[in-house]
Amino acid sequence: METPTTATVELRERPRSAGCCAEALPVRLSAEAAQQFSDDLQILAHPIRMQILDILSRSAGQVCVCDLEAALPVKQPTVSHHLRLLREAGLIDCERRGLWAYYFIQREALAALRLRIAGQLEALG
Amino acid sequence: METPTTATVELRERPRSAGCCAEALPVRLSAEAAQQFSDDLQILAHPIRMQILDILSRSAGQVCVCDLEAALPVKQPTVSHHLRLLREAGLIDCERRGLWAYYFIQREALAALRLRIAGQLEALG
DNA sequence: GGCATGTATTGACGGTTATCAATCTATTTG
DNA sequence: CAAATAGATTGATAACCGTCAATACATGCC
Numbered sequence: 001m002e003t004p005t006t007a008t009v010e011l012r013e014r015p016r017s018a019g020c021c022a023e024a025l026p027v028r029l030s031a032e033a034a035q036q037f038s039d040d041l042q043i044l045a046h047p048i049r050m051q052i053l054d055i056l057s058r059s060a061g062q063v064c065v066c067d068l069e070a071a072l073p074v075k076q077p078t079v080s081h082h083l084r085l086l087r088e089a090g091l092i093d094c095e096r097r098g099l100w101a102y103y104f105i106q107r108e109a110l111a112a113l114r115l116r117i118a119g120q121l122e123a124l125g
Numbered sequence: 126m127e128t129p130t131t132a133t134v135e136l137r138e139r140p141r142s143a144g145c146c147a148e149a150l151p152v153r154l155s156a157e158a159a160q161q162f163s164d165d166l167q168i169l170a171h172p173i174r175m176q177i178l179d180i181l182s183r184s185a186g187q188v189c190v191c192d193l194e195a196a197l198p199v200k201q202p203t204v205s206h207h208l209r210l211l212r213e214a215g216l217i218d219c220e221r222r223g224l225w226a227y228y229f230i231q232r233e234a235l236a237a238l239r240l241r242i243a244g245q246l247e248a249l250g
Numbered sequence: 251g252g253c254a255t256g257t258a259t260t261g262a263c264g265g266t267t268a269t270c271a272a273t274c275t276a277t278t279t280g
Numbered sequence: 281c282a283a284a285t286a287g288a289t290t291g292a293t294a295a296c297c298g299t300c301a302a303t304a305c306a307t308g309c310c
Contacts, residue, residue: 029179031198034172045166046298047159050245054154057249065257073156078299080258099256099307114246120175121239124182171268190287203269205288224277224286 029123037120040113043089048074049082056092056105064100154248162245165238168214173199174207181217181230189225 029037044050051072056063065083069076083103086092090109094101169175176197181188190208194201208228211217215234219226 028183029176031172031176034175034179037175038170038172041166041170045163045170047156047163048298050159050162051154051156053249054159058153074298075300076257077259077301081298084258096257096306101257110249114250117246118243121242124178124235125239173268199268200270201287202271202289206268209288221276221287226287 033120037116040116040120043085043091044113046082048072048078049086052079052082052086052103053091053105053110056103057107057110059104061102061104063103065103066100068103158245162241165241165245168210168216169238171207173197173203174211177204177207177211178216178230178235181228182232182235184229186227186229188228190228191225193228 044053052068055068055071065076065079068083069079072079083092083094087094091106091113092103093106094103096102169178177193180193180196190201190204193208194204197204208217208219212219216231216238217228218231219228221227
């Protein structure tokens with residue numbers, strides 16, 4: 001692709017500083033890392049989930065689903081749905097006692113998530 | 126609904142520590158704040174947008190759409206779509222020169238976003 | 251057993267979002 | 281002017297997500 005002698009080849013005459021589309025831009029953030037970061041953000045990126053985490057992070061155990069349902073503007077199946085997502089993400093867990101399910105925060109997992117997000121955010125800086 | 130004398134009313138006999146559904150849980154994170162945080166995360170929560178921000182944050186200007194299209198695994202309209210979202214969020218901007226549009230990061234807006242996110246993450250801690 | 255109750259799951263519906271082919275709009279060049 | 285090209289927009293499609301009524305499941309109590 002190089003014609004060093006007669007330099008009339010595809011000099012598309014860019015207004016300033018040639019090089020557009022010439023050398024490939026190095027993507028430092030791989031598609032996989034970007035996907036992982038995106039997943040990390042997605043789990044937090046819903047108001048109900050965020051409020052659930054907020055409530056659980058302030059309560060030392062003893063929060064059952066009916067408590068959450070009373071505190072949140074959605075119905076019980078929706079609460080259960082978000083609780084499931086948060087549990088599958090490892091951010092919360094629950095313990096069944098009798099009829100009730102007591103949910104609580106998994107502080108280590110939450111801290112790890114915070115670290116990953118903070119790291120990626122800094123990498124943007 | 127109250128029969129104060131004979132106290133057999135709805136003592137649902139919770140396994141331990143009464144109070145489930147009795148007093149309302151205080152929601153410290155308001156629905157509006159949760160929504161704002163969610164919006165803040167959403168704009169970052171896409172691999173392509175994240176890679177765009179990564180590329181732009183490392184290049185001091187001079188990144189045109191064809192550069193991005195070459196570096197990313199999506200077609201030109203999709204690149205333009207995400208560029209538009211990022212621009213509407215104030216995180217990037219562009220300058221047209223001739224046929225080309227040069228995109229660049231808005232570092233202040235990005236820093237502000239990072240601060241808001243970091244703040245909310247800490248509040249969870 | 252049968253009834254009541256807390257929670258999980260299912261299934262359906264509506265809304266949002268991501269993607270790309272096709273098209274349109276500048277703009278430059280011949 | 282016409283042809284070429286970078287980028288934006290449109291419109292269609294598909295996938296995804298949030299919500300809730302209905303239902304299922306489990307447990308405790310009679």
